Amino acid sequence: MMARRITRYSPVRHLQGLLLVLCLLCLAGRAQAQDRYSTKTGHIAFFSEAPLENIAAHNEQVVSLIDTRTGDIAFSVNMKGFQFRKSLMQHHFNENYVESDKYPKATFKGRITNFRAVNLTQDNSYNVQVTGVLMLHGVEKEITTQATLQVQGNKLLGKSTFSVSPQDFNIEIPLLVREHIAKRIDITVDMLYEPYKAK
């Protein structure tokens, strides 16, 4: 009366296989330091054309890393590092728009989807596609953009431009100036990567 019917799938039976896959993936996930390129002085600028006056700022202290084995890419941007020509505008940007005290950093994590097309031993410029999640003002948004990656000896020069809108990131624009601030903000990214040295 104790006939046991094994009909339900039990992962235990495939434990060995799973472990093997797990180990392989773990090994794959462990990138070596020499497979990484990094920069601490990346340049990001944004520009917005507005009827009253254009809004422009740039940040020269952007940190970014590329994992050349997987094409994974990450950015960390200190919001207070954005410099405007007018200090008043800079104050307002930090205080009232992006709320830098509450959200000090913007980040991007994603990957270069066609990284296989890039030959790191060949000095050349490659068109690549980057996709990932941009987090700004505490809001995450999926971004996909075209970029160029230029191999220059042991350095990589990455460039891209894309647009975002303040509304996407819950950035409030007061009624009084709603007409003065553009709905679209153009972002220019300009990064020179060097082989990463772990300290």
Added chain:
Amino acid sequence: MYKKYVFLILSLLLGLALRAQAQDDLLALAQAQDSLKADQVASTFKGTRLVNGHTVETEGKGELLFLISHRFGTLNSGSYNFFGLDQATIRLGLEYGLTDQLTVGIGRSSLEKTYDGFLKFRLLQQKAPGGGMPLSLTLFTSTAIRTLKGQTADTPDPFTSRLTYTHQLLMARRFNEKFSLQLAPTLVHRNLVATRAEENNVYALGAGGRYKLTKHTSFNAEYYYLLPGPTADNFRNTLSLGFDVETGGHVFQLIFTNAQGMIEKLFIPQTTGSWSNGDIYFGFNISRSFSLGGKKSWEKTP
């Protein structure tokens, strides 16, 4: 047969999870490289004026601020004078940031036809907690020249006797996102006073603050207390209330005060208006800032 699929899907999910993990690791590494310095606490106040008086804020290097200040007549002057709106005094001013710390300014008030010039030097800038600097400190010094002619044409009125100097130590602290407070010990030195009873040196203590009502508006209050002496006996302390509205690159201030003048020499030692009598001057400050110098590459359309 479906067991294989289950196994495949499980492996796939695991793979995806690990990929996300790898991206997170990379981001964590990036953030670790990104050293967030002990940041300065900026924007103690919205503008360079609290209400009548100066704040610790200075202009950025190469910035020019054009400031138009306006005070109407008193509210208690009756409907015949349209509650003060028939009458107005004005000050036009320019302020320029020579460096981020040093600002130079000039202005002219219609009241007593006064020209003024000032220097503002930021000594200390408040830093975030742990940065070892709990307050901001700015020195302010100004010279005012009265050009209004004397009672009669033959009253001797040499140039030096028209001069008044003001020195202030502006100390401010931003306590939190909304609230900032400022103290301003002040000395006003008048080269010539009308009678023996009046003081050449008038000492006062200014105190004021702002409270942000919304992200773009704040309520400000400012009080100048005259230290005991003949001036304090014959004149009144100045109480001013203001409301700041910031619109993008501009600050617009609405003001109610019992002083008519807009520079220290006029609103500290010679205020006669009384709030309780309704000697309240309504007015505003409007500023527009310009930046001088050529455009950088990052300021152009990509």
